[in-house]
Amino acid sequence: MPQHLSLLRSLAAGVVAGLTMLAGDAAAQPHSAAPTWSKDVAPILYRNCTVCHRKGGMGPMPLVTYDDARRSAGEMRDAIGTGYMPPWHADAPHGTFSNDRRLADAEKNTVLAWIDGGTPEGNPADAPAAPVYPSSWQLGTPDAVLKMPEPFEVPAKGTIEYQYIEIPTNFTEDKWVQAIEMLPGAREVVHHVIVYARPPAPPAGAAPPPAAAPGAPRTPPLMFFNEAHLAQQEPRDPNRPQRRTGPMIAGMAPGTEIQYFPAGTALKVPAGAVLTLQMHYTAHGHAMKDQTQIGFKFADGPPAEEIRAGTFVNNAFVLPAGKADVEVPSEVGFRREVKIWGILPHTHLRGKKWEYRVVYPDGRTESILSVPKYDFNWQTYYMFAKPVVLPAGAKIEARAWYDNSAANPANPDPKIDVRWGDQTWEEMQFTAFLYTIGRP
Numbered sequence: 168m169p170q171h172l173s174l175l176r177s178l179a180a181g182v183v184a185g186l187t188m189l190a191g192d193a194a195a196q197p198h199s200a201a202p203t204w205s206k207d208v209a210p211i212l213y214r215n216c217t218v219c220h221r222k223g224g225m226g227p228m229p230l231v232t233y234d235d236a237r238r239s240a241g242e243m244r245d246a247i248g249t250g251y252m253p254p255w256h257a258d259a260p261h262g263t264f265s266n267d268r269r270l271a272d273a274e275k276n277t278v279l280a281w282i283d284g285g286t287p288e289g290n291p292a293d294a295p296a297a298p299v300y301p302s303s304w305q306l307g308t309p310d311a312v313l314k315m316p317e318p319f320e321v322p323a324k325g326t327i328e329y330q331y332i333e334i335p336t337n338f339t340e341d342k343w344v345q346a347i348e349m350l351p352g353a354r355e356v357v358h359h360v361i362v363y364a365r366p367p368a369p370p371a372g373a374a375p376p377p378a379a380a381p382g383a384p385r386t387p388p389l390m391f392f393n394e395a396h397l398a399q400q401e402p403r404d405p406n407r408p409q410r411r412t413g414p415m416i417a418g419m420a421p422g423t424e425i426q427y428f429p430a431g432t433a434l435k436v437p438a439g440a441v442l443t444l445q446m447h448y449t450a451h452g453h454a455m456k457d458q459t460q461i462g463f464k465f466a467d468g469p470p471a472e473e474i475r476a477g478t479f480v481n482n483a484f485v486l487p488a489g490k491a492d493v494e495v496p497s498e499v500g501f502r503r504e505v506k507i508w509g510i511l512p513h514t515h516l517r518g519k520k521w522e523y524r525v526v527y528p529d530g531r532t533e534s535i536l537s538v539p540k541y542d543f544n545w546q547t548y549y550m551f552a553k554p555v556v557l558p559a560g561a562k563i564e565a566r567a568w569y570d571n572s573a574a575n576p577a578n579p580d581p582k583i584d585v586r587w588g589d590q591t592w593e594e595m596q597f598t599a600f601l602y603t604i605g606r607p
C-alpha cells in the first residue's frame with residue numbers, strides 16, 4: 168500500500184479508536200488502541216510465526232521484518248481470522264496441551280487491529296531483536312546422531328512411495344531418551360518422518376525365555392482391545408515386503424521437528440535397537456538428495472517414570488466408494504493405572520475428524536481430545552499439559568470419520584472401497600500414544 172494511503176488509514180484507525188475509548192470500551196482493547204508493528208506485532212510474530220516463517224523455514228514466506236509483515240498483511244488477516252494459522256487442529260481450550268500453537272485471543276485481536284489500522288510501523292527502536300534460529304540442531308548438541316546410511320534421491324516430480332530406511336543404533340547399553348529431533352538434509356522435500364525403534368532380535372541359538380512355573384499365576388497383558396476392530400487376517404499383498412519396525416517412538420512433521428518427553432519421564436531405547444524411518448518425500452520441482460539425521464538428547468539416568476509408546480488401531484474397516492461420512496471406532500483398555508501424556512491421531516487423505524473419550528470403570532465418560540478438522544499434512548502429537556490418569560479398568564474410545572466422496576478434494580480415488588493399508592491411497596485408523604504405568 169502506498170505510504171500516504173497507509174498513513175490515512177492509520178489516522179482513521181486512530182479516530183475510530185478514540186471514539187471507541189469515548190464509548191467506554193477501553194478495557195476491551197487488547198493493547199494500545201492503535202497497535203504498531205514495532206511495539207505490538209513483532210513480538211507476537213516472533214513468538215508464534217517466525218519459527219516457520221523465515222528464510223529457510225517451512226512457511227511459504229518470511230514474516231520477520233516490518234516489510235515482510237506489511238506485504239503479507241492481507242493473507243495474514245484471513246489466515247489468522249479463520250484460525251488457519253498458526254496450524255493447530257484440536258479444539259480444546261488453551262492450556263490443555265503444552266504444545267498448543269494457537270494465538271491467545273488478545274494476540275489475535277492485536278494483529279487484526281494492526282492490519283485494520285493500516286499496518287503502521289511505529290518507532291523501529293521499539294521493536295525487539297529478530298529471533299536467531301540455529302541453522303542446525305535446535306535442541307543443542309545432541310548426545311547421539313544417527314544418519315540415513317545413504318542419501319535418497321528425490322525425483323523432480325511425481326509421487327514418491329514411502330521409504331522405509333533402517334539405521335542400526337549400535338547403542339551398547341540401554342539409553343534413556345529425553346528428546347528426539349529430526350534434521351532433514353533437504354527440508355524442501357521431507358514432508359514427514361516417523362521414527363520406530365525395534366529391539367534387537369535375540370542372538371541365533373539363544374535359549375527361549377523361561378516358561379512360567381506350572382501353576383504360577385500369569386500376569387495378564389497391560390492392554391486389552393476390542394476384537395471386532397481387529398482383522399483376524401490382515402489382507403496381505405504378497406508383493407509387498409513385511410516390515411517389522413517395532414513401536415513408533417516419534418512422529419515429526421516440518422515445524423514439529425522435536426519430540427520432547429515430559430520432565431520426569433524418559434523413553435528407553437534398548438541396546439542394539441534398530442531405528443526405522445518412514446520417510447514421506449514430496450517432489451519439489453528439481454531433483455534433490457536427502458540424508459535425514461536423527462539426534463537424541465539423553466537423560467542423566469533412569470527417570471522417575473518410564474515413558475512408553477503404545478498404539479491401537481482398527482484395521483477391519485471398509486470405507487464404501489463415494490461415501491462422505493464413515494465413522495470408524497477403535498479402543499484400548501488398561502488393566503492397571505496408566506497416565507496418558509500425549510496422543511497422535513493418524514489417518515491418510517480421507518480422514519477428516521477425530522474424537523477420543525475415556526470411559527471410566529464406573530461408566531462415566533470424559534472427552535480428552537477432539538480434532539474437528541484433521542489434516543494429514545500435520546502429524547501432531549497432542550501433548551497434555553497435565554497427563555490424563557486412567558484407573559485400572561478404564562479405556563480410551565477413539566472415533567475417526569472419513570470422507571471417501573468426490574467432494575473431498577484430497578481423495579485420491581472416490582470410486583474404490585478403501586481398506587487398511589500403509590499407502591496414502593489406502594487408509595488407517597491408527598493412534599499412537601505416550602504413557603507411563605502407575606501403581607499396581
Ligand code: HEC
Nearest residue numbers: 215216218219225226227242243246252253254268421422
Ligand atoms: C509450524 C509452522 C508454522 C507456524 C508456526 C505458522 N505457519 Fe503460517 N504457514 C505454514 C505453512 C507450512 C504454510 C503453507 C502451507 C499451508 O498453507 O498450509 C503457511 C501458510 C501461511 C499463510 C498463507 C496462507 C495462504 O493464504 O495460503 C499465512 C498468511 C501464514 N501462514 C501466516 C502465519 C502467521 C501470521 C503465523 C503466526 C501467527 C503462522 N503463519 C504460523 C507454517 C506455519
